[in-house]
Amino acid sequence: MSLTVPAVPHEPGRAPESAAEVVGRLEDTWRARPGLRGWLSSVDHKSIGKRYIITAFVFFLLGGIEAAVMRAQLARPENGLIGPDAYNQIFTMHGTTMMFLFAVPVMDAVGLYLVPLMIGGRNVAFPRLNAYGYWVYLFGGAFLYVMFFLNTGPDTGWFSYVPLAGPEFSPGKRVDVWAQTVTFTEISALVASVELIVTIFKTRAPGMTLNRMPLYVWSMLVQSFMVLFAMPWVASASMFLAMDRLVGTHFFNPAEGGDALLWQHLFWFFGHPEVYIIFVPALGFVSSIVATFTRRPVFGYPAMVLSMVATGFLAFGLWVHHMFVTGIPQLGASFFTAASMMIAIPSGVQIFCWIATIWSGRPRFAVPFLFVLGFVALFLIGGFTGVMIASVPFDTQVHDTFFIVAHFHYVLIGGAVFPLFGAFYYWFPKVTGRMLDERLGRWNFWLFFIGMNVTFFPMHELGLLGMPRRVYTYLPETGWGGLNLLASIGAVTIAVSVVVFLVNVARSLRVGEAAGANPWGADTLEWAATSPPRPYNFAFTPVVESREPMWQHPAELPAVEGLRTDVREVLVTTLLDAEPDSRHRHPEPTIWPLIAAIATAVLFITLIFTPWGAVIGTVLLFLAFVGWAWPRGKDHQEQLMIEAES
Amino acid sequence: MSSPSRSGCRRRRELLAAVLLAAALSACQREDRRFRTWPPAASAIPAVRQSELQPGPTTRDLTVRNEYGDNAWAVSEGKRLYNQFNCSGCHFQGGGGIGPPLMDSQWIYGSQPENIFATIVEGRPNGMPSFRGKLGNDQVWKLVAYVRSMSGLLAKDVASGRNDDMQVRSQEQSTEKARPVQSAVPPASQRP
Amino acid sequence: MSAVLQAVLQFPGAHSALKPAGPQARIAEGLWNSMYATAIVVFLLVMAALLWAAFRRRRAEEPAPDPARERRMRRVVAAAVGITTIVLFTFLVSDISAGRAVTATPGKDAIQIIVTGHQWWWEVQYRDSVPQRWVTTANEIHVPVGRQVAVELRSTDVIHSFWPPNLTGKRDLIPGNENSLWFQADSAGVYRAECAEYCGHEHAKMALLVVAQSPDSFARWLTQQRDTAHTPADSLTSRGQEVFLSSACAMCHSIAGTPAGSRVGPDLTHLAGRATIAAGTLPNTRGNLAGWIVDPQRIKPGARMPPNQLDPADLRALLAYLETLR
């Protein structure tokens, strides 16, 4: 009763179908389901990606509002705008939102939207899992904000150091909310990383060997591996914390043999790579934009790839430099100093390669390219201060001061948010079919660039003058008032620039110039699809023969035919050389990922209030996954075959 | 102007708003950190009757509501004060020793907040000192809330978790509620 | 640049890493100066290269990737990476040697101090071979100029961090992990130390003063601190002492020589000799003290000091008594 490979529906010598016919049938097969239910059951990486990006951007705005409130409070000494309780919640919300709900998700989101298009695929490898990841993320973020508005916002910092965040010093449910939000977002980030790795490994267009992958796809591959190895640390740590708080375990209780430093090791073993998890995709944005706007391939492709991989590895050897003032032995500290300085080398390689690319290319100063130039300036400053604080004697002076606040905002805003805004301007026409306005874009860029420097440059000085971080106010006698006021004025400028961006998006969606498939004359495959792309992305799976397929064949791409068009089917290729290997069934739209995400949310939220939550949640989750996994038997061709054989 | 369906919709919305508001208020109460305001009940020491006899027609006392009993932060402050003011010197971590145990269901002088308040402020015979004038009313009410949490009389999401100390008893938030029983003396098993 | 900004904005320097008054702070400042100068040079070079690359005048028709030019570019990029590596390596070497100097163990004759962090104040203890000569104070360290001070750092609740930037870098106070550091003040003066690890509501108002004085006056100070409090001499101050002992004050504070011996709050035996109250928050004046006693939550919301509704006469007496605690 063994089964055999099914007979393929293929007639040798048959004339190839006409493109119009294929497109007609693909439209039918891949059509999105109508109505609200259809919307909720979408598994298309583009609709999920768009939701993901918009959600992350909403969190960016919320985090920005929190930042504005903090800058208002700190604008002058002994300000009475908000008290310590509100301030502590707000600065914790700001950090948690920006790191867990904005920066990592938005990078994953853009990747989930772009990567399948860039590698000539129809969708991500596990579309339902993708939808599940999004819903879990949405519920996690919404949960945090609902609790915040109920005065249950976490108030122990985005790093939640024990014992302050432990059961004795943080009564109530605030820190539990934080711990569970972290768990939610870790799940979605881990899901996205598995998703992206397998998509990149197995569904690249035929001929797109690893050596021909766009640099952006490389950056997402490196980032996904980093997520895979970093996120379990914080997920475990937050679980330990929740257990200490809820069932009285002693992970962090020194009196019973626990250890407060264990938390710091676990947290920073995740927390340092986290910065690079945010930063590495930005390198991919920059490389894409630089190539397109200098009209030449990025100089030194192998060096660029190797330096991203090196960054990914080195990022795991730096965590202790967040703990230089906890009293670790000097020899150990020297190792981490060395590692922290060495990671500047791959960054240097990349910056030099981009400069070489720009020098030898023919630059066009469109808005995305402006953001890249701004990125280089800001990231250099952040990088320099990064090298400085790798030095133990200097770090003991500026650790936990506004100097560090300045440093990582230069790295994260300069190094990640600027490229991200560049990416918004660059790929907006692909996603919406319309161009963003260039004039508003320039306003957006210059206000952001100036505001960023006015806000954060004085903070270096404040740190050296002794202003610690995370203070809700300061005394007039300290003399920190002037620079703080300056920083607050800069924050207003940044806020205005973000408003300009929102106006630009709102206007361009309605009256923006229509973009063709490839408005910038770019080199990668996503520009072969229509703007916005159809649900199946490409009528035929393209075949890749170089690193710049769209420059090589601007008019007509080589492609393969033969994937079924009556059901959703995608092509699976081999890992290294991307040779066509098998045809893989793509799931239909389904509501079950949403239901499974609701069950997950019930599990984590009830767990805060009762240990029975584990039982209730597990049962619900089990039911949801049964519904998810159970076959619908849509395709009779395969089914009949197995019945006949058994 | 208001069609039935619309008013029904509005009623539903009002209901929703009310539910949300209730949820918000209950969460506020649990999570509030009120540094300066005092609960109304703290404005005066309630006179708790020591005798059943009373002049005139028989009346019942109004139960005093200790708002700190719904506030996790106040309860944890109470726990801190309990240790700092050396309540543990006699009652230990609730198991009792020199003084009666506080984590069981037996109450000699009553389990209501105002009873415990009176016990702390007035003192009791056989060793419980009077803390009148030594503690602010506010602090006493926090202690009252914590003492009640030790025998599970507060909601579990308000009661404290473990301290960063040696483990001598299971944490308050895992303590099952014990129905208070009036008893003249501590049960024999817990007598020293 | 920082010097210019300072000149323009007139910062006081009692709490600044840029005005070193001790060996470690001086090493850190030296590192900062050299790294800052290097950073400016490198930044200007890289930005010049970038702007030149972007805006240089181009011939009308330049061939895109020209192999000979690519080879030249490869050499330039490799050279730039090489220089980067050398600069970083220089930093590393100078940093490690600086690190050695900073962490060297203090000498045998160093003064031993125990600093204990509490939410949100500092307990300071000078130990001695004779326990009767131990001195406990709060929120203020007195040290002699030119002598090493070894500080043992402890915490009873959450993590705090001890940081007098003019003297030395910071070190965390971690419950369950004993830490220590040493510093030395090279010139007399008052230096401020803020708590540098987020520790809850009043992390912003948890400061400590380091008073560096001549060895003689330090010795006088220490001897005087060993005394118990004077017995009140007049009726007003003895009434004040009565108020202290019979009210909530004595539940938390101790005054050596009186029955008040609780260790919950700061030791007040020599309160009047300290420059500030509420952990470096307010100058120690009669008015501030009165405001602090009556309504501390207005000054430090969340602090553990409860409000005290005292009769005005009692308050006056109490203040008069506290002012005698020199």
Next chain:
Amino acid sequence: MTGFRIVANVTELPTTTFGHRSPMWWGTIGFIVIEGSTLFICAISYFYLRRNFLNWPPEGVFRPALTVATVQAALMVLSNIPMAMVDRAARRLDLRAVRVGMVVCTLLALVMCVLRALEFEALNVRWDSNAYGTVAWAVLTAHATLLLLETLESLVFTALLFSPNLEQRDLAGASDNALYWYFLTLVWIPLYAIVFLSPYVM
């Protein structure tokens, strides 16, 4: 819009693949990495907290009982034999053998769940007694969670094998399930050594 020029036809390619040719296999590897890291972190924490104690287990705590845990460890190793048979049967598309093997393995998984409940007893310490108890429970609970999930998944998958909706490519799922099973049972051996044996030697 760019046009397309057909250069190849992929109709002949198979729709069922096993091992590293299948995306699901890679997905499973991904989740093995995640869960393996989680277990690794619990194990690291175990040794990190060990440093805070003079005696391990701390004084006054009994060492864990070994009988149940040893039986469990042996069972886990041995269960790989039927699972490897399922894996091979799936690869040669032998539906009947896959059905029989999965029923056996699912029953074994249920037995392991029962043994796991007994293993908690065998630790001889509560999670809230001290950090030793805490971290021993953590290792055991982390693995128990995965075991429970795998048991549930095997149950569903076995039921699916008897469903009329079964498709040929579902058999690749049996192979992926086997891969996860190898991980789950074999990773227990070092964890067993840490939680149950190391208190006798450290």
